[in-house]
Amino acid sequence: MSDQTVRVAVAAPLRKTLHYRLPERLMTQAKIGSRLRVPLGRRTVVGYLLGFVKEETISLKEVVEVLDPAPLFGESLVPFFEWAADYYCHPIGEVIRTALPAGLGGAGREPGILKERFFFLRPLAGKPRGAKQQALVDYLRQHSGGTLEQIKGQFGEVYDSLRRLQQQGFVEESQRERQRDPFADLPAGADLPVEPSASQRSALAAVEEALDDQSFRPMLLHGVTGSGKTEVYLRSVQQVLDRGRKALVLVPEIALTPQLVGRFRARFANRNARLAVLHSGLSSGERYDSWRAVARGEIDIVIGARSAIFAPLENIGLILIDEEHDGSYKQGDGFRYHARDLALLRGKMQHATVVLGSATPALTTFYRVQKGQAAYLPLAERILGRPLPEVQLIDLTEQRPEGILAETLRLALQDNFEKGEQSLLLLNRRGFAPFLLCADCGVTIRCPNCEIALTYYQKQRLLRCNYCDFALLPPDHCPACHGCDMVPEGAGTERLEEELAALLPDAVIGRMDRDTTSRKGSHQKLIDGMSARRIDILLGTQMVAKGHDFPGVTLVGVVNADSALNFPDFRAAERTFSLLAQVAGRAGRGEQPGRVLIQTYDPGHYVLNCVAGHDYRSFYDEELNLREVLGYPPFGHLVNCLIAGNDEQRVMAAAEQLAQAWQDLANGIPVEILGPAPCPLSRLRGKWRRQILLKSTNRLALRHLLRHFDRLRKEVPAGVSALIDVDPVDMF
Ligand code: ADP
Numbered sequence: 001m002s003d004q005t006v007r008v009a010v011a012a013p014l015r016k017t018l019h020y021r022l023p024e025r026l027m028t029q030a031k032i033g034s035r036l037r038v039p040l041g042r043r044t045v046v047g048y049l050l051g052f053v054k055e056e057t058i059s060l061k062e063v064v065e066v067l068d069p070a071p072l073f074g075e076s077l078v079p080f081f082e083w084a085a086d087y088y089c090h091p092i093g094e095v096i097r098t099a100l101p102a103g104l105g106g107a108g109r110e111p112g113i114l115k116e117r118f119f120f121l122r123p124l125a126g127k128p129r130g131a132k133q134q135a136l137v138d139y140l141r142q143h144s145g146g147t148l149e150q151i152k153g154q155f156g157e158v159y160d161s162l163r164r165l166q167q168q169g170f171v172e173e174s175q176r177e178r179q180r181d182p183f184a185d186l187p188a189g190a191d192l193p194v195e196p197s198a199s200q201r202s203a204l205a206a207v208e209e210a211l212d213d214q215s216f217r218p219m220l221l222h223g224v225t226g227s228g229k230t231e232v233y234l235r236s237v238q239q240v241l242d243r244g245r246k247a248l249v250l251v252p253e254i255a256l257t258p259q260l261v262g263r264f265r266a267r268f269a270n271r272n273a274r275l276a277v278l279h280s281g282l283s284s285g286e287r288y289d290s291w292r293a294v295a296r297g298e299i300d301i302v303i304g305a306r307s308a309i310f311a312p313l314e315n316i317g318l319i320l321i322d323e324e325h326d327g328s329y330k331q332g333d334g335f336r337y338h339a340r341d342l343a344l345l346r347g348k349m350q351h352a353t354v355v356l357g358s359a360t361p362a363l364t365t366f367y368r369v370q371k372g373q374a375a376y377l378p379l380a381e382r383i384l385g386r387p388l389p390e391v392q393l394i395d396l397t398e399q400r401p402e403g404i405l406a407e408t409l410r411l412a413l414q415d416n417f418e419k420g421e422q423s424l425l426l427l428n429r430r431g432f433a434p435f436l437l438c439a440d441c442g443v444t445i446r447c448p449n450c451e452i453a454l455t456y457y458q459k460q461r462l463l464r465c466n467y468c469d470f471a472l473l474p475p476d477h478c479p480a481c482h483g484c485d486m487v488p489e490g491a492g493t494e495r496l497e498e499e500l501a502a503l504l505p506d507a508v509i510g511r512m513d514r515d516t517t518s519r520k521g522s523h524q525k526l527i528d529g530m531s532a533r534r535i536d537i538l539l540g541t542q543m544v545a546k547g548h549d550f551p552g553v554t555l556v557g558v559v560n561a562d563s564a565l566n567f568p569d570f571r572a573a574e575r576t577f578s579l580l581a582q583v584a585g586r587a588g589r590g591e592q593p594g595r596v597l598i599q600t601y602d603p604g605h606y607v608l609n610c611v612a613g614h615d616y617r618s619f620y621d622e623e624l625n626l627r628e629v630l631g632y633p634p635f636g637h638l639v640n641c642l643i644a645g646n647d648e649q650r651v652m653a654a655a656e657q658l659a660q661a662w663q664d665l666a667n668g669i670p671v672e673i674l675g676p677a678p679c680p681l682s683r684l685r686g687k688w689r690r691q692i693l694l695k696s697t698n699r700l701a702l703r704h705l706l707r708h709f710d711r712l713r714k715e716v717p718a719g720v721s722a723l724i725d726v727d728p729v730d731m732f
């Protein structure tokens with residue numbers, strides 16, 4: 001053997017991969033998917049080995065070392081990473097760094113590997129003396145050995161007996177790598193066997209057929225809230241395991257959906273299926289362990305949030321995306337990928353079935369179905385013939401509330417509490433009030449770093465920015481007119497909690513928002529309180545709308561449907577429809593039917609009427625027409641070019657210059673260049689922000705244009721940054 005040439009993606013902002021010489025001494029350790037240390041300029045950086053190439057090694061720089069004992073991903077992921085890098089216009093090394101568990105990207109060594117003592121029987125065993133020793137031997141035979149901890153768990157303090165068995169040659173001891181238990185903090189959840197309904201059966205039959213086909217088959221599982229999508233997920237996963245292949249399950253945010261993970265654990269824990277949960281709540285050591293267990297082929301089912309789409313699982317037969325419409329599948333900074341879109345790509349590359357599940361599919365997903373690009377698996381009814389909740393709009397122009405809640409909603413809450421049933425209230429604003437306002441001159445107190453009013457927190461007596469966390473003591477006098485009448489204006493969850501406590505002093509009220517759930521375990525406590533019916537009313541931001549299954553909830557109230565509708569974003573209607581349909585779907589999931597009350601100043605709005613009628617199709621048709629007129633997705637494709645910096649003049653100048661450059665490039669190509677315009681949040685965390693929108697019905701034309709971005713970016717002056725967001729979701 002002699003030195004070889006390897007192709008390496010370095011963790012640096014470079015578009016291309018580089019070639020290095022792999023010295024003979026590292027040959028046995030280095031594999032595709034290995035993390036390496038390589039020289040780059042005068043530094044050494046982390047790189048990822050993507051392939052071996054036939055090329056002279058003489059002029060090449062040498063790989064310094066191999067960082068992990070085994071590769072972190074297999075060969076099949078290499079084209080996936082490369083495609084993603086190209087599509088999202090992002091450096092390949094950065095793509096891989098984002099994909100790997102956090103903490104591994106830098107130059108650091110791997111987190112420590114835990115060792116534990118493991119005891120097993122030697123093959124020559126005869127009969128030991130004494131009942132205790134015999135029992136130990138039997139145990140070790142049945143379980144093919146055990147760790148010291150497992151043995152202690154079974155027999156108590158038996159170290160002496162173990163020693164003696166060892167001395168007599170019955171038992172041997174070894175050091176074994178210990179897996180940290182990634183489940184330690186998650187509830188197990190119960191798994192009651194159910195008989196699938198007719199529509200669950202037909203969905204499962206379709207999945208089964210696709211699995212047998214072993215080719216890329218995208219499908220939309222469109223199940224109304226409470227239709228039993230989870231059971232379809234669980235059984236589909238069983239189907240793929242039965243066929244000797246593996247499953248990748250993506251959920252929006254693990255921390256917010258513990259019930260679903262619990263059900264997977266409960267179902268598969270006793271079926272010899274090895275399950276790994278990848279989520280941000282794990283320590284970096286736990287994440288590293290799970291990741292490597294997946295890479296070694298020891299895992300059959302991976303469940304995780306967005307970044308799990310990169311899990312190094314081989315032989316994937318099924319990729320499941322729960323709540324596929326959820327905005328959290330799109331990464332908002334750095335490598336801005338969309339996990340659902342990448343799932344479709346990965347499914348295609350690895351010949352897997354991809355099931356997208358939702359009660360309110362993304363417009364683009366349902367459009368795929370209509371175009372015949374995805375199969376349609378409907379679950380049109382709730383399980384056991386339970387009715388969808390009755391939805392009623394409360395017209396606030398007729399029924400002006402004294403505080404936050406209109407009469408109808410107050411009475412309904414009282415009534416529900418007296419009946420001993422649970423209620424849920426959605427108010428998508430944190431704090432006590434969104435503004436502190438001068439009653440004399442109307443000035444609000446704004447964040448000095450962001451283009452936004454500071455939120456008023458009454459209990460803490462604080463004004464705080466929800467974007468950058470800047471905080472200030474509330475002034476007694478208006479900074480503009482020195483008036484002394486500063487009033488909290490509008491309503492947040494803290495104020496709603498106060499009003500509810502006054503309305504129903506005997507009720508147990510839980511509040512779920514980012515402020516009450518920041519401490520570890522606090523979110524889980526609220527969920528447990530709801531499940532055990534200790535909490536009568538749960539109020540909160542959109543966190544309360546996430547896929548919870550609380551059978552005791554019969555009343556859902558939406559405090560204000562309008563703010564979300566009026567958001568300056570072309571997806572505002574889609575987001576509002578899905579948020580309201582989801583939160584409405586929390587009502588009446590048990591034996592008692594549910595009821596939903598929505599407060600609005602605009603009761604004629606088509607979004608609200610579609611929510612009230614549980615009518616996804618009408619919403620879809622209406623919204624699709626608007627999108628077509630405006631050339632927005634799914635008809636046109638968008639790329640957002642964001643320009644930001646500390647100096648407003650420089651940012652504006654750079655944005656103008658970039659827009660002109662895009663215009664010149666787009667000459668004769670079917671791409672529209674819009675802007676530059678200030679971002680809806682024109683200033684954020686001290687940075688001025690402008691955006692240029694590239695829009696086209698032709699993806700190839702767009703991608704052609706993006707190839708020039710590296711060159712254009714080089715001309716952006718110092719102190720200003722420019723970045724690209726392909727298929728943007730948030731355009732604040
Ligand atoms: P979705 O995710 O579609 O809103 P879930 O999967 O949470 O609905 O199911 C709603 C409830 O119905 C759960 O409590 C679940 O255990 C129950 N369920 C699901 N399938 C069946 C079935 N075939 N028979 C009886 N109950 C079922």
Ligand code: ZN
Nearest residue numbers: 447450465468
């Ligand atoms: Zn701020």
